[in-house]
Amino acid sequence: MLGRSTAKLNSAVRDIRQSTGSEQLTPITCDLGSQRAIRNAAGDIARLHPHLHVLVNNAGVYTRSRSVTEDGVETQLAVNHLGPFLLTHLLLEALRAAGAARIVNVASQVEGSGRIAFDDINGEKHYDSLAAYCQTKLANVLFTYELARRLEGSDVTVNCLHPGVVATKLLNDFSGRPRAFQVVDRLRYIGPAVGAETSVFLASSSEVEGVTGRYYRSSRVAESSLASRDVGLQRRLWNLSCQLTGLTNC
Numbered sequence: 705m706l707g708r709s710t711a712k713l714n715s716a717v718r719d720i721r722q723s724t725g726s727e728q729l730t731p732i733t734c735d736l737g738s739q740r741a742i743r744n745a746a747g748d749i750a751r752l753h754p755h756l757h758v759l760v761n762n763a764g765v766y767t768r769s770r771s772v773t774e775d776g777v778e779t780q781l782a783v784n785h786l787g788p789f790l791l792t793h794l795l796l797e798a799l800r801a802a803g804a805a806r807i808v809n810v811a812s813q814v815e816g817s818g819r820i821a822f823d824d825i826n827g828e829k830h831y832d833s834l835a836a837y838c839q840t841k842l843a844n845v846l847f848t849y850e851l852a853r854r855l856e857g858s859d860v861t862v863n864c865l866h867p868g869v870v871a872t873k874l875l876n877d878f879s880g881r882p883r884a885f886q887v888v889d890r891l892r893y894i895g896p897a898v899g900a901e902t903s904v905f906l907a908s909s910s911e912v913e914g915v916t917g918r919y920y921r922s923s924r925v926a927e928s929s930l931a932s933r934d935v936g937l938q939r940r941l942w943n944l945s946c947q948l949t950g951l952t953n954c
């Protein structure tokens with residue numbers, strides 16, 4: 705389990721140990737906004753799990769004002785897209801070594817409103833927090849499709865999903881309402897357990913064995929946006945992402 709706060713991670717691990725009885729959980733502190741931290745975490749994971757069967761890229765953030773990470777990347781782009789992009793690459797060897805392995809990318813239905821601003825990817829000239837978020841969610845889908853093509857012939861599958869509208873901190877930040885509205889959201893929207901169902905389905909169900917390069921909603925294949933299916937766009941984003949993460953062999 706990866707998380708940026710050691711205290712939250714340890715508490716989550718304690719909860720999961722209690723409810724499952726499993727001791728097989730290792731908390732690894734990693735800020736996905738730091739490429740250095742991702743490289744360290746990937747090294748630790750690969751050492752602990754040289755055969756990695758499942759990778760779920762779930763973490764995400766919605767920031768209401770523009771900020772940049774220590775790598776000089778706009779925060780939403782760094783955490784929501786480049787972080788999982790880099791982490792996945794660094795773990796590919798362990799995933800391939802597992803025999804059959806699955807990668808699950810948590811995207812969003814807002815990918816349909818996304819546009820990749822190649823001329824201003826970091827929002828330096830103009831920043832709109834919603835557009836920046838939608839850009840990253842479209843990037844999750846483009847990345848999934850391109851990676852699926854590149855993994856053809858291997859036993860590693862990669863799919864992405866919209867989890868539903870889930871009452872979480874991120875939704876609260878997205879809506880821009882005061883924190884107190886989280887209570888109202890919990891009555892109106894699905895909770896995190898239901899929101900996790902499609903991720904768990906893709907990570908573990910025998911129904912999706914061998915299925916790759918698909919977008920899911922409510923544990924069913926769905927159609928993603930026209931833009932997400934543009935192979936030229938997928939390749940262009942891939943190349944830019946390699947450049948921005950300093951990956952030379954991708």
Ligand SMILES: NC(=O)c1ccc[n+]([C@@H]2O[C@H](COP(=O)([O-])OP(=O)(O)OC[C@H]3O[C@@H](n4cnc5c(N)ncnc54)[C@H](OP(=O)(O)O)[C@@H]3O)[C@@H](O)[C@H]2O)c1
Pocket residue numbers: 706707708709712734735736737762763764765783810811812813866867868869870871872873874875
């Ligand atoms: N909620 C929705 O309605 C909705 C809809 C569509 C898609 N999604 C997607 O679902 C995924 C999960 O979001 P959520 O709604 O469950 O939000 P959430 O409850 O706020 O969870 C987001 C998680 O990401 C972690 N995170 C944020 N920045 C990080 C960083 N720099 N490094 C490492 N971890 C970081 C957060 O850690 P901290 O607790 O330390 O902040 C938190 O655990 C996201 O990819 C989001 O885009 C959500």
